[in-house]
Amino acid sequence: MNALASCSSEEVLENAEKPTILENGYWQGNLVMQGYDVPFIFHVDEQQNLIIFNSDEKIKMQELNFEGDSTLLSFQDYPTYIKFKKNEENELNGYYIHPDIGSDLQYPFHGKYIGKEEVRQGSGELDYDFSGNWETYFRPNTDRQYPSVGQFRQEGKVIKGTFLKPSGDARFLEGTFENNVFKLSSFDGSYAALYLAELKNDTLFGKYISRNTGEIEWFSVKNDEFELEDSDKRTFLVHNEIQLNLKTLQGESFTYPNPSLEGKTVIIQILGTWCPNCLDEGDYFKELYEKYQSQGLEIIGVAYERPTEFEDQVARVERMVKSRELPYPILIGGDLKSNKIAEDFSMLNKISAFPTALFINKKGEIVRVETGFSGPGTGELYEKHTKEITRFVEELLEL
Numbered sequence: 001m002n003a004l005a006s007c008s009s010e011e012v013l014e015n016a017e018k019p020t021i022l023e024n025g026y027w028q029g030n031l032v033m034q035g036y037d038v039p040f041i042f043h044v045d046e047q048q049n050l051i052i053f054n055s056d057e058k059i060k061m062q063e064l065n066f067e068g069d070s071t072l073l074s075f076q077d078y079p080t081y082i083k084f085k086k087n088e089e090n091e092l093n094g095y096y097i098h099p100d101i102g103s104d105l106q107y108p109f110h111g112k113y114i115g116k117e118e119v120r121q122g123s124g125e126l127d128y129d130f131s132g133n134w135e136t137y138f139r140p141n142t143d144r145q146y147p148s149v150g151q152f153r154q155e156g157k158v159i160k161g162t163f164l165k166p167s168g169d170a171r172f173l174e175g176t177f178e179n180n181v182f183k184l185s186s187f188d189g190s191y192a193a194l195y196l197a198e199l200k201n202d203t204l205f206g207k208y209i210s211r212n213t214g215e216i217e218w219f220s221v222k223n224d225e226f227e228l229e230d231s232d233k234r235t236f237l238v239h240n241e242i243q244l245n246l247k248t249l250q251g252e253s254f255t256y257p258n259p260s261l262e263g264k265t266v267i268i269q270i271l272g273t274w275c276p277n278c279l280d281e282g283d284y285f286k287e288l289y290e291k292y293q294s295q296g297l298e299i300i301g302v303a304y305e306r307p308t309e310f311e312d313q314v315a316r317v318e319r320m321v322k323s324r325e326l327p328y329p330i331l332i333g334g335d336l337k338s339n340k341i342a343e344d345f346s347m348l349n350k351i352s353a354f355p356t357a358l359f360i361n362k363k364g365e366i367v368r369v370e371t372g373f374s375g376p377g378t379g380e381l382y383e384k385h386t387k388e389i390t391r392f393v394e395e396l397l398e399l
Helices: 276-295 310-324 340-344 380-398
Strands: 025-033 036-044 050-054 057-060 065-067 070-074 081-086 091-097 106-115 132-138 146-155 158-165 173-178 181-187 192-200 203-210 214-222 244-247 253-256 265-271 297-305 330-335 356-360 366-371
Touching (some): 025 091, 036 181, 036 192, 081 106, 158 181, 265 276, 276 310, 276 380, 297 310, 297 340, 310 330, 330 340, 356 380
Parallel strands (some): 297 330
Antiparallel strands (some): 025 106, 036 050, 050 057, 065 070, 081 091, 132 214, 146 158, 158 173, 244 253, 265 356
């Protein structure tokens, strides 16, 4: 396993014509995480371009690269990659690797060719209707219990949806219900997650498996009226003075307040390139910035990264800016594991979730704190929430 852990000698393919490593069509992938399979589908075109399907999300991958006799499949937004070999039976075997965590996260990976036709999970209808909102509790009846809202919809025998959590959503989930086992999973390159449950008396009793948490228990009952408490009760202002001393990607000093932002409506986005919800928020802020920048809106991101060295932090941010085509500046906050984020944003009681966004009026006053971000995986909630934020920004611009 250790031989698969390093990609330091990664060799980029130079030839104009790419060799056919993977057959054109659809493939079934599986990660083995703590003894459980996390399935996903990916497609390879005739030019060896590859897309992973994470439910309704399409994740475009980097070009296939090589290390020795292994093939590397790397994600565009994250430092993670899958390293595998193909055997004579056209099967793929290797590991999904997260360099930030090292040997503790090398999940076995297996893949097999399905065919050129799009894969669909079953036909007909389920004999139970999971559609709607489900009141959910993770780690129930413990001092670490936290509430969530399961949002599910059914498309034939396929269940799609997400869990709304106090820190944001669990992004795109997909699965089904067979032999009384409810199963949803997600794999987006940064995180792999699996939700398993049994249905008893209209209640789901389950366990959640991920690299962060191991296995934790949860239960869920259908309740369309259940809502989470407002996020502003978790992160709030303790004073309204903001003083930042940050670095640009070029290593130059950037301070806030800043003369270039006087009289502007400003959003400060606290993020990390390792955080999928931050990327979702960045996609939305990109649209917001392009629409309102000419009217006086400015957005600056402040990134807190897992690498400890400034050059490595910059490399992570530069990759994100390029991949997501972000038009607004991202500054370096520093090491995620240090106390710097608490020092930088001491005007808040705490940073309880990534991302967190501060909305600042033309007078330089913080008038709103947004904790977490529920992205497009939440469907109508995402549309409703982003429209409300957009209206709020329009009001600030008019003042």
